[in-house]
């Protein structure tokens with residue numbers, strides 16, 4: 163029966179069977195040493211003369227089974243750098259499960275010396291390194307904690323569709339052509355925003371989901387075409403209720419799972435969007451007192467966002483379906499259109515000068531910044547159908563367009579909607595910070611490159627003519 167490497171220290175004197183990858187190999191004349199690696203650690207294995215010939219064939223990353231005896235190492239041979247450093251295995255038998263070509267990249271380093279292209283192309287090898295194993299395991303553990311915490315607070319996990327309809331979250335959609343409905347498209351969700359609001363109409367009251375989101379925007383250190391959010395929504399709440407859930411979750415998570423980290427200030431400080439922009443020049447200020455301390459966590463709430471934003475170049479950005487005067491086209495939603503304006507009202511526009519009033523409309527929107535990154539955002543929603551319609555028509559959207567895009571929301575809100583609000587946590591970014599990684603690609607198993615490609619799977623890629631025909635598509639070059 164197989165023993166895991168981490169359990170070997172308790173089996174001194176016993177005969178064991180271990181399986182894993184040849185991590186490194188060292189020859190000392192008639193002795194061969196290998197370090198064997200499994201998911202739980204590495205251990206040194208010694209091959210004496212009788213097994214020399216077999217051991218001599220072993221190469222790094224071969225997958226083998228070794229039967230042998232666990233021996234305590236003499237005091238002067240103890241290796242304090244590995245958890246099995248007090249023992250070694252004296253091999254009695256080796257069998258090879260599979261041989262391996264020389265690995266294209268080293269796996270016994272932290273990988274930061276290797277070019278990203280090679281790491282992404284051979285990601286399955288790259289993920290063998292201790293650092294990536296740690297990241298994936300802690301990511302899984304953190305998700306487990308969040309799952310337990312949210313369910314403990316009476317949140318219900320609900321999965322929402324991936325094939326959906328375009329949602330306005332401020333980015334470009336990924337579109338999926340429909341085979342059955344020529345010329346029509348699904349959109350991959352930029353977030354489950356509309357579904358979670360509809361779940362509030364459905365009476366769930368407290369929803370959460372580990373949700374995959376898709377946004378066709380340029381990849382950066384803290385951005386990927388697809389990413390993971392901890393998405394939540396609550397009914398019969400005000401802003402304070404939502405902030406309390408998020409703050410409670412963050413504090414518990416750090417205290418329980420990352421005790422080496424220090425939260426600089428709790429309750430988390432708050433700053434208005436206006437003050438953040440004026441004082442720090444951005445809406446995700448870095449409040450750390452000591453930016454050299456990798457364990458310092460400075461959370462800060464940014465609140466009171468403008469509902470509308472002035473558009474710099476209206477001709478370039480005026481949205482489809484936005485008609486009306488030039489004044490109108492100079493304005494767009496600051497975030498997404500679903501936020502409740504302060505005081506549950508919007509100004510009336512009777513002439514062009516009135517458009518100046520849009521500047522003063524505040525949204526019940528909040529962001530959570532951590533060490534200079536936006537790690538969560540959300541709002542109290544506009545659940546009043548007429549006010550929601552007005553939010554669009556003020557910008558010059560034709561009623562027809564609003565109904566076409568959001569008719570289902572307005573309809574739903576006409577069947578008994580509770581006041582509601584929510585938020586989403588950017589989970590990859592949060593893990594990046596908690597694990598002290600320089601970018602989110604280090605905490606995502608199969609991430610895309612900086613320019614949006616999956617080098618391992620070779621995506622995006624060409625498809626068959628037959629597939630194109632079925633989808634009623636033609637490429638024009």
Ligand code: ASP
Nearest residue numbers: 353355540541584585586
């Ligand atoms: N859907 C929003 C986002 O993805 C979050 C929210 O308002 O709940 O940014």
